[in-house]
Amino acid sequence: MTDRSADTALLDAARTLDAADPLAAHLDAFVEAPGVTAYLDGNSLGRPLRDVPEKLAAFVREDWGTRLIRSWDEQWMALPMELGDRIGAITLGAGPGQTVVSDSTSVLLYKLMRGALRQAQGPRGATQGPRGTAQGSAGRTELVIEEGNFPTDRFLAEGVAAEMGATLRWITPDPVHGVTVDDVAAVVSERTALVSLSHVDYRSGALADMPAITAVVHDAGALMLWDLCHSAGVVPMQLDDWGVDMAVGCTYKYLNGGPGSPAFAYLRHDLQGLLRQPIQGWWSAADIFAMGPEYVPADGIRQLLSGTPPVTSMLAMQGMIDLIEQSGIDGVRAKSE
Numbered sequence: 001m002t003d004r005s006a007d008t009a010l011l012d013a014a015r016t017l018d019a020a021d022p023l024a025a026h027l028d029a030f031v032e033a034p035g036v037t038a039y040l041d042g043n044s045l046g047r048p049l050r051d052v053p054e055k056l057a058a059f060v061r062e063d064w065g066t067r068l069i070r071s072w073d074e075q076w077m078a079l080p081m082e083l084g085d086r087i088g089a090i091t092l093g094a095g096p097g098q099t100v101v102s103d104s105t106s107v108l109l110y111k112l113m114r115g116a117l118r119q120a121q122g123p124r125g126a127t128q129g130p131r132g133t134a135q136g137s138a139g140r141t142e143l144v145i146e147e148g149n150f151p152t153d154r155f156l157a158e159g160v161a162a163e164m165g166a167t168l169r170w171i172t173p174d175p176v177h178g179v180t181v182d183d184v185a186a187v188v189s190e191r192t193a194l195v196s197l198s199h200v201d202y203r204s205g206a207l208a209d210m211p212a213i214t215a216v217v218h219d220a221g222a223l224m225l226w227d228l229c230h231s232a233g234v235v236p237m238q239l240d241d242w243g244v245d246m247a248v249g250c251t252y253k254y255l256n257g258g259p260g261s262p263a264f265a266y267l268r269h270d271l272q273g274l275l276r277q278p279i280q281g282w283w284s285a286a287d288i289f290a291m292g293p294e295y296v297p298a299d300g301i302r303q304l305l306s307g308t309p310p311v312t313s314m315l316a317m318q319g320m321i322d323l324i325e326q327s328g329i330d331g332v333r334a335k336s337e
């Protein structure tokens with residue numbers, strides 16, 4: 001075959017794949033970027049949906065401009081939890097009341113790492129938590145993390161370990177295939193308080209075996225925290241069924257929330273109220289407007305909030321969550337594979 005006929009055959013094959021692609025119809029849903037033929041940087045910043053400019057304008061005109069402060073009661077107070085439930089149902093395999101949208105991934109990692117270590121080392125003296133997880137066991141002083149994890153995860157782990165008098169235990173995984181069940185099994189023990197890993201490796205794209213690793217961590221009596229930044233919106237997950245304790249992820253990559261849009265955190269039902277996050281601002285209090293003398297944490301997932309949520313930055317992701325719901329996360333995964 002000549003080069004030219006090979007090119008034509010390749011082009012024909014690509015056109016056939018495009019014609020059979022159930023997601024191709026959605027290309028028009030996104031803002032066109034002149035000069036960009038194929039955008040392969042959604043793992044860093046997703047592109048905006050075409051209706052985002054009008055949605056933002058309507059928000060300024062109506063919800064903010066016309067309804068003014070009434071919008072807090074009418075819709076914004078509940079938005080972090082409502083959006084969390086949508087993300088949970090459509091992308092995480094999480095039942096309602098366990099996911100909340102707030103802060104950045106870095107801040108949520110801090111809250112959950114710190115909360116988990118405090119829980120594991122806490123003064124209560126109990127040794128067994130739900131499903132055999134660590135609870136108040138003074139012997140659990142190790143935080144397990146891996147060398148290839150995203151810098152913010154490693155830096156936060158170092159900071160939290162120093163703050164809590166914990167020891168970091170490092171996994172050195174294969175740089176291409178990522179962290180394995182055996183890597184984790186080799187380091188966890190009765191000293192492990194928390195294991196914190198990324199589901200998808202940000203450099204190689206390696207996909208960790210979330211259910212098997214979570215099970216190994218639980219067998220050791222420790223808690224498991226997953227960073228889902230590179231999997232939320234593209235890799236199907238079943239956090240509830242897989243017994244995941246905690247997870248965080250960002251919304252500006254595959255959830256197309258826009259630069260700096262807030263992150264989400266998942267904390268499964270039976271850990272809520274056991275694990276106390278450290279930035280206990282008024283939005284995490286049982287009664288936000290009690291203005292009382294002492295802090296009482298909220299019962300539900302709102303306990304992970306701290307201060308006033310960034311409502312404007314929660315607008316753009318809503319259309320993308322709807323689009324993922326329409327297309328189905330399994331279809332998105334099939335196309336990426």
Ligand SMILES: Cc1ncc(COP(=O)(O)O)c(C=O)c1O
Pocket residue numbers: 104105106107150152153198202227229230250263
């Ligand atoms: C895997 C992973 N974790 C954490 C972060 C940090 O997120 P943020 O800067 O929003 O806190 C990123 C950012 O790209 C990331 O890719």
